[in-house]
Amino acid sequence: MKKWLLCGATLLMLSPTAAYAQQEETKSVINPVVANSTVTTWEQFTKELIKKINSFETDINITYTGPMGDFKKEIMAAFDQAKKQAVYASGHMESTTISADSLGNVSYTIKYLTNQTQEAAVQKKIGQVLKNIIKPTMTEFDKVKAINDYIVSNTSYGTKTKASPHSAYALLFEGQAVCQGYALAAQAMLSQSGIETKYVVGFVNENEAHAWNLVKVDGKWYHLDTTWNDPLPNRIGAASYDYFLVTDEVLKKDHSWIQTDYPAASSTKYSFMHNVHFAYPLNNVVYFSNTADHDKLYKLEMATGKKTKVLDKRALYITGMGQNLYYSDYSNSGYLTKLNLKTLKAEVLVKQPVTNLKISDNYLIYNMNAKEHKLPLSQ
Template structure:
């Protein structure tokens, strides 16, 4: 006579803490237009779009997402070991299937433990899948040498959403050539993309804990941030871990990344200022070690690689970064937001000017920024620190360069200026 037993597994979904990076710095200034030969025109009605040229072959990307080993690609009608049972679970998990049945043939004297071991082995094969698992209900009927296992598995995503994730990630990564990028550049690219294009929010149509919500809706919480970073970095060839831990408000998720053979922590969520500040990126939690991370994060350290290197500790002082010719130009948060530059390979920093700079962009040999030492006026300076001058005597912010023009926001709206 068969016995029947049911058990339920509930996976805890993480919640991101509220995290503030401080208030914005703006000076009250008398606004007036400096009459000169610079042509500055209204750009409020222009539609600024960036079209990615060329999309990678999506079939290879999708195949990576659902790739499984030869044992689980064609499931036998019966499985006879923990390993085979794990293959079966992974087969269904990797296809985001919600209801399935597995026929196990073998001793059932320890059937509950056998199922638990198989599920743990299956989920450990792919952290991206593991991070998207939600509620699970397992029922099984068994005799002495036979068990029918029925599974109701819920996910934070579905096959249709994952197809969109694969396509969108392929499009994003088509803009870069990983063969010409260092590990540092790959990690920075992913961090910057996610921060610039995401606002921390639980108000998404899809689960805010999913990578889909972050990449498709531009909204999400820490779990979605970290899972998308995991997927993007792995596809760029960077060894990456998905980390689950806690902060002062509860559960949290982030990543560990291996850069030039050394492990570092990367918290894209806490690098994204709250409330959202558009293209502004913090690097307080960019390539830091265990000691620094432990100041406000906790995790089961035995479950993850150790991170002890301090090579990129200088990134904590970086704000409003702009990269050109092997240097990163930035507003130094540890020196009154003065304009600095650093060589990321050596970590050697130097002051460029005594002006306080934000919203730094560049074109050719020139840098452009909001000069908070002088009314937040639009200012330009050579990359070597010479020929600094004010271009527009009105408070400006949100600078960006596109199609040979410098765009910036003013109290009167979006403006543009032709660049030489």
């Protein structure tokens, strides 16, 4: 019996071969490790490999009993195809070793950035989150926005995690990760919401490895970079949309990727979302800080995409409750300000610079002089 060691190299952390998955094949279902499998065709071999990779199995053993042909080439081709289909799991691959013998026994030893226990928790968490943020009446645009907003508003970019900061687990359970964790979490959440998506790898700042997503909305492809939609340094509750449903032309200003490996994104339908920061939605209107006009307070009518200036004031850290907006007025030293949207009457609540405004349990929470403060709000 002859035995071959076909591959013992460490894979790229961003797993670029994982970019071509179809939506229905990106869902990770965690199953217990099963016994060795025996198959008779390479199609069966690849399907079995996909199933085991999607289950995050670390030791995969498959026996092939069909015509041998170019055995070594077929083994590697099956692995490459499996990674393209098992996008979410293969995006978590750190290294792999492939060995085989002349009897058709093939072994894949894979090291992941996560494990089956963590991934079971991820799937449960995603199910809970999607139940809360995705509604049956939502359009595909609404779903993508809800997922972007959840990720950006509840996480921060960083590496101080117990789990690998490159994993979706770290992002969802420890609140921070690097771009790979953002993109993989988005990949899982989008696909499980019925949005066709692709995991993209490329570069930013010329040579810095980066990952993001392509999403198909109403039949058109767009780029979505949740990492770069999350302000840095982190701002609690703040989301931006400069990298939300953008075209190739917009993204390639500061991103690069092998464009022939991915579908083209050329639709400008959602360009009205750009320059929207610190967004506060009220009915079908979004109040926001317009970065294209010195952070002045604007409103965006979601039905039409029309933007209108509300106040000639620089409003940051915008939040709200009912018909009242709360923000840091940077036209007035960053003072905490309340705006009645019916009368457009502004009232200074705190004559100190404040940041990181958010509302929780009828309290307006903000930072002032490096300390957190609470202000009770009436309904």
